[in-house]
Amino acid sequence: MSRTLEDIRVVDLSHVLAAPTCTMFLADLGAEVIHIEPPHGDDSREFGPFIGEHDKNRSGYFISLNRNKKSMVLNLKHEKGKKILRELIAASDVIVENFRPTTMRKLGFSWEEIQKINPRMIYASICGFGHDTLPGYDTRPAYDMVAQGYSGIMSITGPEGGPPCRVGSSVGDIFAGHQAVIGILAALFHREKTGRGQHHDGAMVDGLFAVLENAVARYTISGEIPGPLGSAHPSITPFQGFRTRDSWIITPIGNDSLWVTFCKAIKREDLVHDSRFETNPLRTKNKEELIPVLAVELEKKTTKEWTDIFENAGLPYSPINDMKDICEDPHITHRNMLVEIDQPLVGKMKIAGSPIHLSETPGEVYAPAPLLGQHSEEVLREILEYSHEEINKLKIEGVINGETL
Numbered sequence: 001m002s003r004t005l006e007d008i009r010v011v012d013l014s015h016v017l018a019a020p021t022c023t024m025f026l027a028d029l030g031a032e033v034i035h036i037e038p039p040h041g042d043d044s045r046e047f048g049p050f051i052g053e054h055d056k057n058r059s060g061y062f063i064s065l066n067r068n069k070k071s072m073v074l075n076l077k078h079e080k081g082k083k084i085l086r087e088l089i090a091a092s093d094v095i096v097e098n099f100r101p102t103t104m105r106k107l108g109f110s111w112e113e114i115q116k117i118n119p120r121m122i123y124a125s126i127c128g129f130g131h132d133t134l135p136g137y138d139t140r141p142a143y144d145m146v147a148q149g150y151s152g153i154m155s156i157t158g159p160e161g162g163p164p165c166r167v168g169s170s171v172g173d174i175f176a177g178h179q180a181v182i183g184i185l186a187a188l189f190h191r192e193k194t195g196r197g198q199h200h201d202g203a204m205v206d207g208l209f210a211v212l213e214n215a216v217a218r219y220t221i222s223g224e225i226p227g228p229l230g231s232a233h234p235s236i237t238p239f240q241g242f243r244t245r246d247s248w249i250i251t252p253i254g255n256d257s258l259w260v261t262f263c264k265a266i267k268r269e270d271l272v273h274d275s276r277f278e279t280n281p282l283r284t285k286n287k288e289e290l291i292p293v294l295a296v297e298l299e300k301k302t303t304k305e306w307t308d309i310f311e312n313a314g315l316p317y318s319p320i321n322d323m324k325d326i327c328e329d330p331h332i333t334h335r336n337m338l339v340e341i342d343q344p345l346v347g348k349m350k351i352a353g354s355p356i357h358l359s360e361t362p363g364e365v366y367a368p369a370p371l372l373g374q375h376s377e378e379v380l381r382e383i384l385e386y387s388h389e390e391i392n393k394l395k396i397e398g399v400i401n402g403e404t405l
Helices: 018-028 060-065 079-090 101-107 111-117 144-151 171-194 204-209 214-222 256-265 269-273 280-285 287-298 303-313 323-327 330-334 376-383 388-396
Strands: 009-013 032-037 070-073 094-097 122-127 199-203 239-243 248-252 338-343 347-352
Touching: 009 018, 009 079, 018 032, 018 060, 018 094, 018 122, 018 171, 032 079, 060 347, 070 376, 079 111, 079 376, 094 171, 101 122, 111 122, 122 171, 144 171, 144 204, 171 199, 171 204, 199 204, 239 287, 248 303, 256 269, 256 280, 256 303, 280 287, 376 388
Parallel strands: 009 032, 009 094, 032 070, 094 122, 122 199
Antiparallel strands: 239 248, 338 347
């Protein structure tokens, strides 16, 4: 089966999470992604959990983000390493990296320099605050936690009245990676019309600020500074999690019609006629009186009993699944969202699948994550047409190295 991006070559200078997320999805869609790693490997090769012994090729973290890619070890501190990178840029379509902005400039691969090498190149950079930023921000180190704190998302996350909380997944990295994919695809489409490449200047802080939903509007319109509300919604009630007899359940009641159905389902039709709760604005205004009443009712039955009742009533609901629940869920299996790969040195293991479900060329996991430097020789030989003797000399000089299967 053909793949959407099968004629696109990506030079992947990424590490850990933000840019690897971007290049993972490009690879899922068929792009040839050449993950350029330093001699010690991508930092995430040292992140657990490890499958078996502690080894750079056995990191579950690295494997889960680098399926479908090739690995080339390239020492960019060596002038010949930079020469090879320039040759790869000339022979490729996209370059992706998530260093500080100053790093690429110091290496000699700023956007201006990349344009000189390949005017058709699409360059996607991801960092904490962006390349085009105020003085000082371009040298500022940023992890996901920094982006979550700076963007404001931590200030609205956590239990009501509690301290700010980090979102349980590294959403600053992950949103920036997704948004870079959008930028790259748009730039590829633009290049088809103009022949020119573009620079996607991605910032984790931008990415999180853009998804703060109505928190920004609440402040700019009313001056209110939103705080954390646990699982509750700030302007829709009831729209939150409730404890049941044995666990938790979500009940997002998004309009007045659903409210009537919900009250009937929990056998509290009297609440429908209570003037304090007739409309969503009234329910939200009087939520301190309403939520304790609902909490008492929801705790009378198990989660399974409520899911059956809500299903029959046609109400939106969900149990709050843990990782065991969701990984064993039949819907996840049907959607091919947990897939098995045969990973070198490790054997069969399961990782998350691709969420890009196109009707003809869907994203898919078709290859395991590469061993460190597994494709160094292949890239030099088949793409850049280096001879066997030249490749051996580069190995001896410490410019490249690789693993063999």
